[in-house]
């Protein structure tokens with residue numbers, strides 16, 4: 001029996017060269033050092049797109065709008081007693097330059113390059129889908 005489902009929103013920010021931004025989870029967090037899509041937990045009563053816009057401001061210092069967040073795919077994975085539902089959006093339009101405000105580094109990669117990176121287990125099935133989509 002699961003305690004609860006954890007809803008997480010994340011985004012593939014895609015630049016003009018078809019590269020996607022990944023951030024390195026910082027040392028003090030669970031899954032430290034893994035490369036992930038920017039995003040985070042949806043708070044109680046919060047709309048997913050609002051949560052993602054908030055996370056992008058907090059984590060990268062950039063602004064975007066709900067109209068620029070295209071639903072892309074999702075991941076479903078067990079995290080011990082909780083179950084993770086990760087909603088992945090694609091975004092090609094934002095304001096500002098992403099900065100590593102809450103992580104240990106940023107890198108722009110082509111989707112196929114993600115196969116060689118250490119990413120959270122839930123993200124692995126998303127790579128091939130992104131590769132086909134972008």
Ligand SMILES: Nc1nc2c([nH]c(=O)n2[C@H]2C[C@H](O)[C@@H](COP(=O)(O)OP(=O)(O)OP(=O)(O)O)O2)c(=O)[nH]1
Nearest residue numbers: 008010031036037038039040041086120121122123
């Ligand atoms: N942001 C993000 N989280 C991911 C990805 N893949 C994946 O399994 N996760 C998991 C890791 C965490 O268990 C959860 C996100 O929680 P988090 O702690 O980073 O979220 P948050 O930014 O809201 O953090 P906090 O307020 O609790 O500090 O989702 C991903 O690609 N991006």
